[in-house]
Every structure is written in C-alpha cells, then in structure tokens.
Amino acid sequence: MYLSRLLHSIEDFVFPRECCGCGCVLAAGERLLCPRCAIMLPREHVRDWWSNSRIRPYWDNRQLLRIGAFAIYHRDNIAAQMVHSLKFRQRWQLGVVMGRMAGRELRSTGLFDDVEMLLPIPIALSRRWSRGYNQSEFIAEGLSAETGVPVRRDLIYRRRHRESQTHFSILERQQVPTDLFALRPGAAEVLRGHCVMLVDDVITTGATMFSAITTLCDVPDVRIVAFGWSWTGMKR
Numbered sequence: 001m002y003l004s005r006l007l008h009s010i011e012d013f014v015f016p017r018e019c020c021g022c023g024c025v026l027a028a029g030e031r032l033l034c035p036r037c038a039i040m041l042p043r044e045h046v047r048d049w050w051s052n053s054r055i056r057p058y059w060d061n062r063q064l065l066r067i068g069a070f071a072i073y074h075r076d077n078i079a080a081q082m083v084h085s086l087k088f089r090q091r092w093q094l095g096v097v098m099g100r101m102a103g104r105e106l107r108s109t110g111l112f113d114d115v116e117m118l119l120p121i122p123i124a125l126s127r128r129w130s131r132g133y134n135q136s137e138f139i140a141e142g143l144s145a146e147t148g149v150p151v152r153r154d155l156i157y158r159r160r161h162r163e164s165q166t167h168f169s170i171l172e173r174q175q176v177p178t179d180l181f182a183l184r185p186g187a188a189e190v191l192r193g194h195c196v197m198l199v200d201d202v203i204t205t206g207a208t209m210f211s212a213i214t215t216l217c218d219v220p221d222v223r224i225v226a227f228g229w230s231w232t233g234m235k236r
C-alpha cells in the first residue's frame with residue numbers, strides 16, 4: 001500500500017499533473033489527458049488507412065504499403081496541444097504515453113500488420129542539441145510497448161532541417177526533397193526484405209515523411225508503412 005502510494009508520488013513528479021488538452025488538474029491514475037479530453041481527442045478513422053491502392057493514383061510507389069495517423073491535428077486542438085507539449089515544453093515523457101495510447105487503440109486495425117521494425121523519423125542534429133531529444137523516438141517506444149515491434153534508431157539519419165511549409169498533398173510530391181535523410185552504413189543490409197514503419201509526431205506538409213520514404217526506397221525489397229501520431233489530413 002505504502003509502496004504503491006510512493007510509486008504514485010514518484011510518477012506524479014515525473015509526469016505533469018495537468019491535462020495536456022484543457023489544463024485541468026488530473027486525478028490520481030490519470031495520465032496525459034482528463035477523461036473528457038481523452039474522449040474529445042479527434043481520432044482519424046482507424047479502419048480507413050490510405051492503402052497502397054488508394055495512394056497509387058497520386059504517388060506510384062509500390063514499396064509504400066499504407067499510410068495512416070492516430071489523431072487529427074488542427075491548430076490549437078487537443079492533438080496539437082499534446083504535440084506542442086511534447087516538443088516544446090520539455091515533456092519528452094509524454095511521448096511514450098501518447099505512443100501507448102495510439103498503439104493500444106490501433107494494434108487490432110491492421111495498421112501494424114507485417115511491420116517488423118519501428119523507425120522514428122530523425123531530427124536534425126542541431127535541433128536535437130537544442131531540444132535535447134527526438135520526440136518521435138518516445139512515441140515509437142510507446143508503440144513498441146503495446147505492439148512488441150522493436151524500435152531501430154540506428155538505420156537512418158537526418159542530413160539537414162527542412163524549413164518551408166506547404167500544404168499536405170501527395171500531388172505535390174515533386175516538392176519532396178530527396179536529400180533530407182540518408183541511410184547509415186550497413187543499414188541497407190538490415191532493412192533489405194523487411195517491412196518497416198516510419199513514425200513521426202505529426203505529418204503536416206507530408207514532405208518530411210515522403211522524403212524519408214524516398215530514402216528507404218533505395219533499399220531493395222523493403223516495404224514501408226508511414227505513421228504519424230497525428231496529421232492534418234490528406235488533401236486530394
């Protein structure tokens with residue numbers, strides 16, 4: 001009894017005690033969101049993935065199996081506030097809880113079918129230095145805890161940061177920069193013949209995610225699933 005109370009006190013110290021959505025004080029045992037915000041968090045339709053056949057008319061890439069997201073991101077909505085807390089308020093530990101939340105709700109939907117590794121989208125080294133962590137790694141750890149799929153951070157790295165913002169549209173694929181990411185030495189051998197999931201905190205322009213997909217496509221027989229914890233939605 002005392003031990004569990006002590007553990008709760010430690011968790012209270014580690015985890016913020018206010019709701020990421022509305023800022024209210026959370027009750028003991030609540031994590032991240034109050035019950036109201038947990039219900040209000042706008043989810044993507046979980047069984048409506050963009051499968052390869054749906055993507056193909058816009059972007060003919062047979063190695064990309066499907067693309068999907070957990071939450072819908074709009075300016076200042078609950079999902080946006082959670083991502084903001086994770087990225088800009090030093091609340092890296094929220095990433096694991098967010099990842100677990102998504103993993104729990106999505107593991108039976110088919111999104112993770114055949115996925116053998118989770119690859120967090122790397123951030124630029126300069127950004128990693130200033131922020132101190134890569135938020136997508138924590139989300140991937142949370143997904144891994146729920147699905148059992150291992151996380152690999154040692155296969156792909158970021159060469160530079162992308163500044164410009166455009167609308168999310170796979171029709172604008174010609175704007176996808178092809179030099180944002182690169183494979184680490186030996187990564188191609190590890191990836192060859194496997195199915196991997198790229199994990200990002202939010203997909204807004206789509207350019208970062210599609211750039212990472214393009215880099216992975218250099219590996220023969222690799223199959224890719226793209227996942228954003230949140231996204232702004234696919235523009236057709």
Ligand SMILES: [Zn+2]
Binds near residue numbers: 019037
């Ligand atoms: Zn709330």
